[in-house]
Amino acid sequence: YQGLAGRSANEVLQLYAAHGQQMKLQRSSVVTQLHGAIKKRLKQDLKSLRSFVLELSKDFQRQSKTCLYQVLAAVQGIQLQNEAMRMFQIKAFDLEQSLQEVTERYEKEKRKRKALHNSLIELRGNIRVHCRIRPLLPFDDAAGHSVSQDRRRNLSEKVAYAADDETVLVKCSRPGHASVNKTFQFERVYNDLESQDAVFADVAPLLTSLLDGYNVCIMAYGQTGSGKTYTMLGPQLEGNSAFSIEEESELGIIPRATQEVFRLISEKPPGSYWVEVSVVEVYNNEIFDLLAKDNYGKVFGVKRDVVTTREGKSDVPLLTQETVENASEFLHLVNKGLQLRVTHPTLVHAHSSRSHLVVTLTITTVVFGDNFGTSWEDEQTSQRLNKEVASTFPQKMRDNKSTSSSRPSTPVQLEATEKMKQVKTRLQLVDLAGSECVGMSGVTGAALRETSFINRSLSALADVLGAIAEQRAHVPYRNSKLTHLLQDSVGGDAKLLVMLCISPGQKYLTESMQSLGFGTRARQVQRGQVKKKTFSVPSKGK
Ligand code: ADP
Numbered sequence: 005y006q007g008l009a010g011r012s013a014n015e016v017l018q019l020y021a022a023h024g025q026q027m028k029l030q031r032s033s034v035v036t037q038l039h040g041a042i043k044k045r046l047k048q049d050l051k052s053l054r055s056f057v058l059e060l061s062k063d064f065q066r067q068s069k070t071c072l073y074q075v076l077a078a079v080q081g082i083q084l085q086n087e088a089m090r091m092f093q094i095k096a097f098d099l100e101q102s103l104q105e106v107t108e109r110y111e112k113e114k115r116k117r118k119a120l121h122n123s124l125i126e127l128r129g130n131i132r133v134h135c136r137i138r139p140l141l142p143f144d145d146a147a148g149h150s151v152s153q154d155r156r157r158n159l160s161e162k163v164a165y166a167a168d169d170e171t172v173l174v175k176c177s178r179p180g181h182a183s184v185n186k187t188f189q190f191e192r193v194y195n196d197l198e199s200q201d202a203v204f205a206d207v208a209p210l211l212t213s214l215l216d217g218y219n220v221c222i223m224a225y226g227q228t229g230s231g232k233t234y235t236m237l238g239p240q241l242e243g244n245s246a247f248s249i250e251e252e253s254e255l256g257i258i259p260r261a262t263q264e265v266f267r268l269i270s271e272k273p274p275g276s277y278w279v280e281v282s283v284v285e286v287y288n289n290e291i292f293d294l295l296a297k298d299n300y301g302k303v304f305g306v307k308r309d310v311v312t313t314r315e316g317k318s319d320v321p322l323l324t325q326e327t328v329e330n331a332s333e334f335l336h337l338v339n340k341g342l343q344l345r346v347t348h349p350t351l352v353h354a355h356s357s358r359s360h361l362v363v364t365l366t367i368t369t370v371v372f373g374d375n376f377g378t379s380w381e382d383e384q385t386s387q388r389l390n391k392e393v394a395s396t397f398p399q400k401m402r403d404n405k406s407t408s409s410s411r412p413s414t415p416v417q418l419e420a421t422e423k424m425k426q427v428k429t430r431l432q433l434v435d436l437a438g439s440e441c442v443g444m445s446g447v448t449g450a451a452l453r454e455t456s457f458i459n460r461s462l463s464a465l466a467d468v469l470g471a472i473a474e475q476r477a478h479v480p481y482r483n484s485k486l487t488h489l490l491q492d493s494v495g496g497d498a499k500l501l502v503m504l505c506i507s508p509g510q511k512y513l514t515e516s517m518q519s520l521g522f523g524t525r526a527r528q529v530q531r532g533q534v535k536k537k538t539f540s541v542p543s544k545g546k
């Protein structure tokens with residue numbers, strides 16, 4: 005403004021306009037600069053935006069590709085799984101089919117095995133001896149007060165061992181005695197740890213033979229306390245001759261054999277088999293019927309006799325035979341009979357070990373034509389048989405409890421179908437009296453009488469086995485009631501299993517050696533081939 009002083013208005017105006025022009029020029033150049041800068045910046049941003057978008061889209065593409073792959077893989081996986089599932093289904097079907105084939109083959113093999121088993125048993129001869137060594141028990145060292153601690157320890161020392169499952173080793177050296185080191189071979193030897201289960205597993209196959217038409221006898225031999233009753237029945241109830249039915253794993257051969265017989269029967273056509281039971285005790289060479297009943301239905305011991313029939317079979321006329329339908333019925337029946345041993349006055353004797361107990365299962369079989377044993381497997385035959393049995397043998401007849409095993413076979417019903425036949429096979433299960441009585445001396449009175457009877461019956465048993473061994477024409481079955489009673493299941497066409505029971509302690513060395521000797525002799529018995537039961541149609545007049 006100092007420059008404006010003294011200037012004309014015109015000049016001022018001109019100057020002002022020029023200044024304005026200049027300002028305008030300056031502004032426009034700033035604007036231009038700004039514009040340029042903004043444009044540049046925008047361009048840059050756009051560029052980076054574009055590259056970002058590009059990156060983004062690339063990334064998206066990448067990701068969607070991965071996703072697609074994943075989806076594809078998943079689909080493929082599912083397809084594979086479906087495929088696998090189908091394969092599994094096919095495999096399962098195949099397996100099912102082959103299982104069925106195997107089952108069929110197994111059934112066939114089972115039948116073959118059964119036939120082979122029977123031939124094997126026949127080849128081996130029909131007496132087999134198993135030996136069971138019981139564990140040492142607390143009562144083994146109760147040797148009496150007069151005995152010193154040392155001697156007591158010696159007496160309870162173990163001298164009998166199962167060397168393996170076919171060998172018994174008796175090893176003992178006592179001062180003043182010849183040392184013993186002896187082995188005995190049997191078909192099977194059980195050590196002290198082997199269960200009732202294991203023992204029965206070897207017995208069970210014999211029962212198959214029973215339904216194939218063979219008589220079977222299983223007897224326990226050994227001194228008192230060696231485990232005969234435990235092996236045959238199971239642990240006994242306190243102060244009672246009966247045994248505990250509740251402890252299934254502890255059950256002995258008699259209840260298990262019955263269960264097995266009923267199981268085998270259940271595989272057969274219903275109604276074609278039925279089972280009758282008798283329980284007898286042989287005491288002082290007399291036979292007591294433990295199932296006999298008086299008019300009030302109360303059981304009491306009745307003496308019976310054993311006779312030889314015209315066909316040469318042993319029979320006990322008037323012996324009570326109770327029909328049983330299942331194993332538990334049997335167990336209750338036998339237990340009731342056993343309780344009688346202690347309660348009935350005529351039967352009272354010091355110890356159940358003084359008598360032989362014989363439980364007999366008589367299995368009556370209805371057969372069609374000549375079929376028996378293996379040919380039973382024929383489905384058609386058994387079905388036909390089944391139908392005919394149902395119509396020919398009404399339940400009533402089977403329920404009819406006979407009082408004699410020698411009752412006439414049911415000829416009236418049998419006439420209905422000419423080809424129908426009936427056969428009886430017997431399973432005799434025997435808990436023998438204590439064998440320690442053999443050779444015992446110095447007893448008097450009733451005990452002497454008992455002892456001499458046990459002596460005689462057990463030596464009669466040994467004589468019978470000996471006579472059979474030597475194939476003597478005459479076998480002295482009738483020398484004692486015991487052997488006479490067991491004639492059919494010890495003699496010619498039967499299978500006998502002797503279960504030797506051994507106490508392992510030194511105290512019982514003499515008795516154990518005696519039992520092992522008995523078993524060894526019994527094993528040497530070689531008989532002709534076991535004959536399978538053949539059937540005769542019961543005659544009308546019988
Ligand atoms: P036995 O009938 O030969 O006289 P027991 O069968 O009565 O002999 O057996 C005598 C005792 O030994 C019983 O108390 C019985 O329970 C027991 N006992 C026998 N054998 C065995 C065994 N293998 N395991 C366990 N205890 C046994």
Ligand code: MG
Pocket residue numbers: 229232233234356357435
């Ligand atoms: Mg006993």
